[in-house]
Amino acid sequence: MSKLDTKNGVIEMGHGSGGRTSAALIDELFVRHFDNALLDQGNDQAAFDIPAGRMVISTDGHVITPLFFPGGDIGSLSVHGTVNDVAMSGAKPLYLSASFILEEGFPLADLERIVISMAKASKDAGVPVVTGDTKVVERGKGDGVFITTTGIGIVPEGINISGDLAQPDDVIIVSGCIGDHGIAILSSREGLQFATTIESDSAALHGLVADMVAAAPAIRCLRDPTRGGLATTLNELARQSKVGMRIRETSIPIRAEVKGACELLGLDPLYIANEGKLVCIVPAKDAEALLAVMHKHPQGQTAAIIGTVCEDAQHMVIMETAFGGNRVVDWLAGEQLPRIC
Amino acid sequence: MCLAVPARIVELSGDTAIVDLDGIRKETSTLLLDEVAVGDYVLIHVGYALERIDPLEAEKTLALFAELRAQDAES
């Protein structure tokens, strides 16, 4: 078996051909670092028993640029993202699969760095990557690497969490400071060049969710505000549940630096992506107790109640501004872009 | 138009400054201004410092606001 040159080597078309070069890539990078019994079996699939209960499955494609950013990389992001999507149903995530589309010419050193990061995220979360796939596309046909992860989990008995269950008078909670991930990404992109200590908040939230669900089984909705930020998630939930929402700007946790970056670039922090935060809608009677439990968890220390659900035939999300007026927090139209005007 | 934000100069070097806005640092050109010093607050627009913020005038405006708040509180 040829040895992989992870120092100076690059991905070649042969790595996707299924022959010896493919096998070397899979064994020396993926199997080696992901390091679990199911993967070691060397099958094209993983077979396992699962506990009784409702199964949940979720999948996410990751195409982020840049691949490496303060606080994470495409690898750790792909683990956290799917673990979180599974966890947002209240489920305990069990296993992950990972498929890689690699571009011819992509440095093996970078790939190894990504895989090591993924393996660490997976191990820390306790959710192994048990099966996977690699394909190689010609130079120019891929952005270095695309990763798709799929995850499965089991929802505990008696838990029913879904985006269409919010009711008027329910309380809206956010688990921590918004906008960190998006600002961290922007700061590493060409053209904006500002220095900041802000790091992506990319993190696995299933531990926090487990504590939350145990403390407040009547939780109605959970969702992580990724693309499009908090505003988009609130609008999605409002539409799904056919309700309105009233939130308070002064209650929304946000770091001073994130606020500053947004002012500088003319961006609205409500629409900036988060990768380690969740929005929770819970019956009012359970809210304070739930908040207390969240504060005890490392991922929920700055959790805050930001508003309430109400009747609203237009399904509008309205925010009382710090200034004292009201404004509509609307759906995003297209991509939010920095502005000079 | 013309989104401009006040930021504090923390470093100066020729026609370039590093400004700080609550921990965000950005390189900015001071080509449009003659005398600026570290510690000054300037308005930043498209990567350029447009004008120094006059702290005394700012204080005057804020004092006016404080007066109004006091009057309002009394009534």
Add this chain to the structure above:
Amino acid sequence: MKYVDEFRDGDTARALAKVIHAEVNPERDYRLMEFCGGHTHAIFRFGIVDLMPKNIRFIHGPGCPVCVLPAGRIEAAIRLVEEQDVILCTYADLMRVPAGKRDSLQKAKARGADIRMIYSSSDALALARENPGKQVVFFAIGFETTTPPTAAAIKIAQAEGLSNFSVFCNHVETPPAMMTILTAGDAKIDGILGPSHVSTIIGSRAYAECCDTYHVPLVIAGFEPLDVIQSVLMLVRQINTGKAVVENQYTRAVSETGNEKAKALMNEVFEQRALFEWRGLGVLPDSAVQIRSEFTDFDAEKCFAMPEIATADIKGCICPAVLRGMNNPDECKLFGTACTPEDPKGACMVSSEGACAAYYSYGRYKAAEART
């Protein structure tokens, strides 16, 4: 944030609003034009309208360089980047503005055109240095706040001998646009909230002619909501006493003569353009600038023989009337149906500070409020 948060205090806003409520004459309307799109944005973002008495009406002015850029200029830029091998650098604000035939810079980029979004003219210079084999064209827009940074970039390019950098100049001027609106008279403006940062550059004296000629008071308002509200109060007071002078509320950043160094730089690089088309205001004389002949090597219109392209606005779109303050966005047949932020038909809906975009969110909230 210093010099920001203090000027966003809610208690002060309410106190100021009370004074305004007490001083307005209930028998009349006060039609105040906020010239600058940034002020339009602030008025809606901070819910200032909610705090004001009902007889104060904000008329949204054309101070949005994105909104007043004719579709033909965008189409010319698209043609340039698609037909010639250039890198086109643009502020992100322009990406989604409709050009003719439902095209846009964003759509052209999707088709493969090399269009780069930048934050500063210095970024365009950097791209030129990094790509010596390609021509880099900077799509320059903006009022007098943004013109000096473009002038600076041209001077730097000249000093460095950059042979692959040029500017597609669309810089426009504030006082001529104000004069045009006041001349037309159809918007019936009682007072003007003057732009914050344009004034930083041109100084408060630059508006004297407007005030004197048309007997309309003008208050230069700072950028934060308290600045805007205080300026409204100053206008109300002038209107009530029949005064019509230029007052400066933004004293912490605006002086009488403005930024002399920036003005000198502008004058060195640019000269008056005889005529320039403004979307909504028509072709205006002496309202825009062009690059002087000494810097012709950096003038994209000359280097690439860019043609004049006339493009008609979409049928039914009343952006011109909205920009002149004659109609409200909700009086446009396309508003909220054919024309939405997701699928804008005119510039006023694309720009986040365009009157239509501001109305779209705000108006929906007001309608919802009316229902409950």
